[in-house]
Amino acid sequence: SFSDDPLRMMRAARFMSALQLQPVPELVDAVRAMHERLTIISAERVRNELDRLMVTDHPSLGLWFLVDTGLAEHFFPELPAMKLEQDPIHRHKDVLTHTFAVVENVRRDAAPQFDFRITRLAALFHDIGKPKTRAFADGKGVTFHHHEVVGARMAKKRLLAMRYSTQDVEAITELVALHLRFHTYQMGWSDSAVRRYVRDAGPLLTELNVLTRCDCTTRNEKKALMLSKRMDELEERIAELAKSEELAALRPEMDGAQVMEHLSLSPGRQVGAALNFLMDIRLDEGELGAEEIRNRLDVWWAAQQK
Incomplete structure (x- = not known):
């Protein structure tokens, strides 16, 4: 019975979705009367049942059942x-x-x-x-x-x-x-x-x-x-x-170590700001090549010192 194993109410929802069944009124009434019993079931077991429902062919059938019977309110x-x-x-x-x-x-x-x-x-x-x-x-x-x-x-x-x-x-x-x-x-x-x-x-x-x-x-x-x-x-x-x-691997054309060496910097926020600047260039303009990207970095760095 639902009282002995409240998770059966969740399983009923899954079976509806898997088999494309509509619940009979007696089932809906029974679950509405017993839905609070679901609170004694661990979150992990409820989650596992939800996962099983979600990968059925027609999960909306079971999801509506969870909402209409009050089961969803508990988890x-x-x-x-x-x-x-x-x-x-x-x-x-x-x-x-x-x-x-x-x-x-x-x-x-x-x-x-x-x-x-x-x-x-x-x-x-x-x-x-x-x-x-x-x-x-x-x-x-x-x-x-x-x-x-x-x-x-x-x-x-x-x-x-x-x-x-x-x-x-x-x-x-x-x-x-x-x-x-x-x-x-x-x-x-x-x-x-x-x-x-x-x-x-x-x-x-x-x-x-x-x-x-x-x-x-x-x-x-x-x-x-x-x-x-x-x-x-x-x-x-x-x-x-x-x-x-x-x-798939978008990144600045210079890494942190190269930025620190080129600008004679120690690790810190300035290196992060430089990498963000270089990443924006990479996203906006694509790959520019080592010489051009160093020139752009020099111009940016000079502006930061003003």
Whole structure:
């Protein structure tokens, strides 16, 4: 029974997702009556069940069950909190419905090689910051400014409470923090923009691209096609630049030791500032060669002494 082993309520959610089943009213009523028993189960065991649910073919079925029965309140209260309208004027999906649609959009064949589980979890958490950042702006309707920043902090706190590994927490929160980065490049993909996007995504580049594509749940076919084409353009630009540059290992053309030797510096903030300057050049202009980069560094250093 659920009383003897409350984790069975979580397993019921997983079976719904795996087998595409709808819960009968008697099951829903039973879980609603017993959901508080889940509090006696360790965070690790609950997390493991959530992970198993998240990699099923249709996780939204089980996720709705967790929310509707009150189970989610005990280990992921931010989830039911997302039951709010994104834009009541234009009747957009509420945040939770959109979130579950994004989770469903993340399929195993979305890319040749990517971390499916991590990307699914990032989709589940990506808009967690919207309830706390929701505001109304004159002429703009509902806004969620900086929800990705707030959401990353909230996701980290919740994931740690669920006892996720440090590696998982870092990956998921980074994807939450970056999930809007694609949309900041409205004017096309310059070499500099591509380098910065790749640098920011780091080893999560494929996962971020998958999440970005899956975050488009609009019914407006014209808008969806436009977003898809822009994403295609970005991936093409990344491939083009990768042929001529080592994008996976973007770094300044001089390292700290070379900077200290060239400028006769000891370790300290000045070396860090110089490396940041050189990194900006690398991102904006690509590789310039040893002589040119030393000349640029000399000019920068002279300006710092004034």
